[in-house]
Amino acid sequence: MTTAILEARDLTKSYGDRVVVDHLDLSCRPGTVLGLLGPNGAGKTTTLRMLYGFVPPDEGTIYYGGKRFSENRAEAKRMIGVSTQDDSLDYDFTVAQNLLIYASYFRPRVENLEGRVSELLERFDLTPYADESPHVLSGGYVRRLLIARSIVHRPSVLFLDEPTTGLDPSARLDVWELIDGMRADGLGIVLTTHYMDEAERLSDELLVIHEGRNVVHGEPHRVIDSVLGDHVIIVPRAEPAREEIAAWLQDRGAEQVATVLGELRVPVSKEDLAALTARFGDATWQVRPPNLDDLFIALARRNGRPT
């Protein structure tokens, strides 16, 4: 297995009495995408801000390229690219100048900068807008420019904080392609998103955090399997035996019985599904594989939040 380009151990951060990140470990290898997931307030943003170097951890250590971040700050920051959730483009400059000015914030200087800028404009389909103000760009193209800007200095690790929020489906798919391409180039990518399909399809590994702690970590299907099992059954609101099915499943040990718009959603094992079919053969329900949406709902319920 390739050595991690980013590794964080025991990260802890408190604000006052509130522990926001609690002894969190994570790592990201070159050419992989680490999906960092968690409900609002889980501690994702604080974790990212520690990894960017915006705030120091109270405890724990961050390594970039095997070297301690706190002792090699400038070198480490040369290795990372950050595409924040907010639009922080410099609207005083054109699209191409945004890349040029951003590159000026790094040392050693970017080699063959003009060539690098042309390459990025081409790759991110921004060449027609090179001399325009970013004001003319659509939301999808603003996001392209933000990502292009964050890799102008050829970093080894890229942080993408909700890169497709607010984009239409077509623009989202375009950003997915770009992320996939950057991964293929060997970049280690840390991705946060609220779109579960995005996390599932793009991530090589998932780290789900809740209340600052690592809840589950691993490959997406293993993460889902470890929490949810084999299937999810969906019992429609109109099914007369709905309440009876819920009670029966709970008697068999199902802990994650969720109600969504009147529908019953329950992760079940193969064995439970077989028993359910035998017991409620006349009832109507659907069966599908579990996904990250189910995982989120399950985790929220596990932690006492209403679904």
Added chain:
Amino acid sequence: MTAVRSLTAVADWRSWAVFRRNGLVFLRNWRTAVIPPAMEPVIFFLAFGIGFGGFIEDLDYRGTLINYATYVAPGLIAYTGFGTPYYEALYSAYVRMFYQKTWDGILATQVELPSVVWGEILWGAVRGMVNISIVASVIAVFDLLGVVDVRLEFLVFLPVLGFFAGCAFASFALIFTAIVPAIDHMNYPVFLIGWPLSLVSNTFFPVEPESAALRALMQLNPVYQLAECARGLLVLGNPGSHLLGLLGSTALFLVPCTLLSVRLTRRRVLGD
């Protein structure tokens, strides 16, 4: 150690990268960025120095009789040297920080927060230099027209002095930039601090307090020192003790204000 790093960041390439960014934007919009703001002191000079000054008898300045226009000309240098970096670091820096999120983008690079603060301080001070140069040029024209009587050869030193004092004024303003909840709240540092400070600093009229404590306090005021330094140079060709006073009061302002600005900006922008 953190304090030392915050102060020595002035020499770091990162601070100059932020400075360069602001300079490039300025060069793109230099007409609108220079001409209207620089006209304000010129209009003040016409209104007060020439208009209002016509009703005022000559003044005794350190044993030399001068007309009011000659008195007020160095005052306008100080007014410009204070106002330009002060308002630049209040309004323009706030817009870059809050609305444009320019600082967020910069901080996601190798640039650290003290360098962002220093970049803004240096930029505000250079803007002060530029505007002082324009006001100095206008004073030179009025000297040639015989309206004022100043030592023209000393005009070239004023932008340099203004740069040092401007660093202190910009660092002072950045404290407010870091704490005001919204841009409307800039009225407090503008009208309750900026305006009074620029008026009671021997800019438009001599201030000679009876109280020894107030007189001592005036010595610590870099706007007063800049006004008197400029006046000493332009009228007598000698700034006297005010050159030392200017450098001392600038340092006294600059060091704590920069440290506080870095601390408060860190809290506001980075949430630390």
